[in-house]
Amino acid sequence: MLALTSTFLVPKRGSSLKEYEDASWVGPEINANGEVQQDTLRVAVADGASESLLAGHWARRLVRVFGTAKNATHAKRGFVAAYREAACGWDEEVSTYTAEREERGSPIQWYEEPGLAKGAYATIVAAEFSDSRQGQSPTWRAVGVGDSCIFQVRDESLYARFPIDDSAAFSYQPPLLASRGVEDAVLRRHIRLKANDWERGDSFYVTTDALAAWFLRIFESGGRPWEPLRDLDTRDADLSFEEWVDQQRDFGEMHDDDTTLVRIDMC
Amino acid sequence: MYSAEISRANPTSFVFLLDQSASMQDQIGSGEGRRKSDVVADALNRLLQELTIKCAKEEGVRDYFYVSVIGYGATVGPALGGSLAGRDLVALSEIATSPAKLETRSKKMPDGAGGLVDQEIKFPIWVNPVANGGTPMSNALTRAQSVVSGWLNDHPACFPPVVLNLTDGESTDGDPTNPAEALRQLASVDGPTLLFNLHVSSDAAPAISFPDSDVALPNQYARTLFNLSSTLPDHMRTYAQQQGCAVSDGTRGFVFNADMTSIVQFLDIGTRASDLR
Secondary structure (H helix, E strand, C coil), X not given: CEEEEEEXXXXXXXXXXXXXXXXXXXXXXXXXXXXXXCCEEEEEEEEECCCCCCHHXXXXXXXXXXXXXXXXXXXXXXXXXXXXHHHHCHHHHHHHHHHHHHHCCCCCCCXXXXXXXXXXXXXXXXXXXXXXXXXXXXEEEEEEECCCEEEEEECCEEEEEECCCCHHHCCCCCCCEECCCCCHHHHHHHCEEEEEECCCCCEEEEECHHHHHHHXXXXXXXXXXHHHHHHCCCCCCCCCHHHHHHHHHHCCCCCCCCEEEEEEEEC | CCCCCCCCCCCEEEEEEEECCHHHHCECCCCCCCEXXXXXXXXXXXXXXXXXXXXEECCEECCCEEEEEEEECCCEEXXXXXXXXXXXXXXXXXXHHCCCEEEEEEEEEECCCCCEEEEEEEEEECCCCCCCCCCCHHHHHHHHHHHHHHHHHHCCCCXXXXXXXXXXXXXXXXXXXXXXXXXXXXXXXXEECEEEEEECCCCCCCCEECCCCCCCCCCHHHHHHHHHCCECCHHHHHHHHHCCCCCCCCCECEEECCCCHHHHHHCCCCCCCCCCC
């Protein structure tokens, strides 16, 4: 498989990159040009919930685990195992953070205590792309909890969307993975799975919710939302990702939120 | 309307009007034996605490809101205590770092085994109970107009300011209907200012949260405050419903002898942190 990957991100207005709480992962190995030449490619995008503390830490932890776990995208059992692996190190991460704050003379304040006790929350979508085997079409499998999304575009049409397929489904209350754990039975009810084929020439757009909602809304109104995204970072691009997102926010077309896009072009 | 995003780049204001009149010395009618002045001061401190925690991130509180607390009783004016005394409008991050006092209180918390256990929690105090003088509610609403119009002048595209009046409703400077109406007419491009009322009463009547009619309200003060209150915007009505309130198009931002801390959760600042169910 030869795939070209590009990652774009822009924080919420008024926030710095340090405060950005989305996270993304592309692997296992990509070169400096974003090219992947392996049998398998894994991608994960997570979106830390605004109303939780250390949400960016949790989102980064999730994509790291889901990006490296071998079976996370194959079945609910694999998802649950990857989630448990991410969550089991959370207390230690919080302790390290708390100690680091103490060390530099900025101890945890009263207004941070409830949030740290409650834990962090994030959505995630993760996908694994596999090369063709024994004459069969190459495939991708994906898992998700929440409203981070994958869109597959083939021959100028939207070939697949996952896990949300309707722009009206986005809200401030998506299903979220909690760093403090959740019962397996409850978690399993919210895990979404997807398997599909891919071909050379296909493009994938893996996004957090603000961009995903925009994408579906434009598509539902008869537009081709992949066009401006396809051109990003190319000679055809008029605007950088940051400028383009800023423009959409100005037009009221896109929510002002941390925004992440991983674009994958299958070559 | 009521769809503007609340962010640091586009913050909004939260104005609290706190009844500090002599009638607030009387006990609330719920049988708890607490003075109305204690109830409203406690409610306001809890509202500020909830708002602060909602906007807390690592190493600071984000200024999604600017807060004004106007007391009315013997005088009408800023009512925050401690180092914030005398201030008309304060960034939420300053509210967070400058409570007049930080008390430790005991709270029943789940012990993880189906029972409850006492746990010490920090309880910040920004205002203390005061009960003195008349109830110049009309004057307070006029003062709120001044704060809100100044805010809207600088933030014309903000989510509309929210004004929350905590009172026993016994206005002594005339009918508050007209100043309340004038306040509700002040608008950003996203909609008119929201005026909500928390009524503490000495009447021993059942607590009522977010009613859609004044029929069940026990006295004229409650009915007046209900009629001064804005109807809840759609998304707030949905949140009220999620919290177990029966709602309709006429549901208003009004509670009678009930907790109104939930109003903080009616405000969207981004993805909410909640467990899977």
